[in-house]
Amino acid sequence: MHVNHMASGLAGSQILALAEEIKARLRAGHQVYNLTIGDFDPQLFPIPGPLREAIAAAYAAGETQYPASNGMPELRAAAAAYTRRRQGLDYSPEAFLVASGARPLIFAAYLTLINPGEKVIYPVPSWNNNFYTHIAQGSHVALATDPADNFLPTPEQVAPHLQEAGLLALCSPLNPAGTVFERNQLAGICELVLAENARRGPDAKPLYVLFDQIYGALTYGDTVHVDPVSLFPEMQPYTLYIDGMSKAFAATGVRVGWAFGPDGVIAKMRSLLAHAGAWAARPEQLASAAFLDDLQAVDTYLSGIREGLSRRLEAFFTGLQQMETQGLPVDVIPPQAALYLTVKIDLAGYRTPNGSLLQNGRDIYSYLLHEASVALVPFYAFGLPDDSPWFRLSVGTVAEAEIPGILARMQAALEKLGR
Template identity: 30%
Template sequence: MAQRVRELRAAGKKVISLLLGEPDFPVPAPLQEAAIAAIREGHAPYPPVAGIPPLREAIAAYYHRRYGLPYQGAQVVVSNGSKQAIYNALLALLEPGEEVIVPAPYWVSYLPLIQLAEARPVIVPTTAETGYKLLPHQLEAAITPATRALILCSPSNPTGTAYTPTELHALAEVLEKHPQIWVISDEIYELIRYEGEAFSPAQLPALYERTVICNGFSKAFAMPGWRLGYLIAPQPLAEAATKVQGQTTAGANLIAQKAALAGLTGNLESLVAPMLEAFRARRDALYTYLHTHLPETRPYLPTGAFYYFLDISAFLGRQTPSGQPLTSADDVAEYLLQEGVAVVSGSAFGSDRHIRLSYAVALPEIEAGVQRLTQALRALQN
């Protein structure tokens, strides 16, 4: 869809894009300065496969400070983005034919990454009524002798909802009966949270020794193009993930690592706070607009990340002004694109009755985009 937007814009069509999960803020100045200083050092050797020791120690210290988790630097593997961290974890954990439970909606890359690891994703649908969160009885029903891992993303892409400590405790009670199952906890949005307590599955004693945390710097530090992520795991798994990475990409970009180190060892809260407040204002404005003008989409207030996952069921089965029937989320996304606003079809996330809007763009762009979206949906015919 992003390529389609570029093509339409090149042809002179005005398209407002609410597609990408890419913050529209500059990289914080201390990180820029650290990167420039690293370049000016003029020395750029191959970095250690698992990351430079000061950054690994800083990541461990951050998780100890924020979550009380007693990690050591040796348990951290710095990677080329959080996607690689997830893939490293899957390759280190899984044997061919094993199963990974994936609550839906899910991030678009989970299924392909599991399949590349020659394992099988087991998709468990969730609903708006439960905040698009996996329930204990659903987890229990999905477990088989082949189950090896559960992927959780909190706050979630695409829904923006997050698990509470109580909800994670309930899932942990199920997993306690199945000690062969690991939790891969995708925490890339953990600093972009508006309400509620930040909580990791690794904080639960029953799960600490079988949780792999996957995180990165793309979202909270607004540096997606720098490609820097990491995993934290029990040391044997961290060592296995290091071996995997050593035979694929080797170490992550040295300049990006030194920039990230400056972010983690500086005043982290002051770096993130302005962006977080801007996202909160956009979220609230978008909710007010949707609640007023498109209540059929069942708008809700996301607790984190920067997405709305809108229910378009009420508009399926209708026709465009030109007579084209809309029978799926893909149809709706294509129609909206032709009307000048780009969104992501929910089919990419495992739901054919939703579309995803990103509010990682400036508020005037968001307002113009949802106005076009509303006009386009209101123009549909029964």
């Protein structure tokens, strides 16, 4: 088949490839505890009731024409107010652009900001930056981060690459690790971006920061979500934020996201997305606006979802820590945010009961799936090498009552391994 160079080089999602093996197990009649999905089971985490009702009411009221191409004014105003309340960031509704979830906005950001061949710096593990860089025909600068830094990049790692880069793509809280930037870590990176842009001068194309905070409302304990412009107002001309309803309100299928940032960038992204027609549906936009304006409903929902997710994350964290204490080859990073736990399952060099040697993330994934019926995502799916021993465990689709049983299965599978 003849397609263009971009399309022929576009790799498939590795998470989808892993899902094939899960589907095969399910078809064969096995039970699978599928902890690979970055989504919510609506039975466990339904969308907010007032949002659901407002969506139905908007359809009933005949709100079915085209929405405004930059988003319904009601939603842009509500998203601006929500952002001001949560982060103290003072952006006007005109600085907001709405689309059908965060993805089209990230896609548009890459296509708007990157020239073919221009450098895109992104840390790994991270979510999908490799695909977006490929689509925008950017040149990849993938920086491997360190578990000791919670898998978030440090100023020292970023510094050598900033000259001539077009974009620095950051995400906090981080998919896949469920960790957040420390204030000093992000501040150090912002200082480097400001220095680089000062060096380029006002007439040159600046280095932009794409700051994906889609999980920003889902932080636990004393974890604080920090962001570039709150730290340095001077970052405003260079920072493009990505946010939306999908994760904070368990509304991944509702498809409402927004970006906010410098006027000129937002205007071009708006034109690009208008050609793609990637608007959020008008009833969902109006309903999201009404919901976000209901401060009490938002706060009640957020405290509930945070509690539900953090209890699950803590239960897995404690259980895995106990396995580590018992000498099993696991390690786990304390959960800070989002729906993810980062687990190290270092089984390279071990042999399974039937004698096969485990060598890489794929082998470990398959062993846990077949022996424990538990599926986790190896970090190679997020850009780390095949032999990375780290995995993402997602809790959005797991019932709390199932967690002790899942841990017991994992433990039994690990105890069966030999050298």
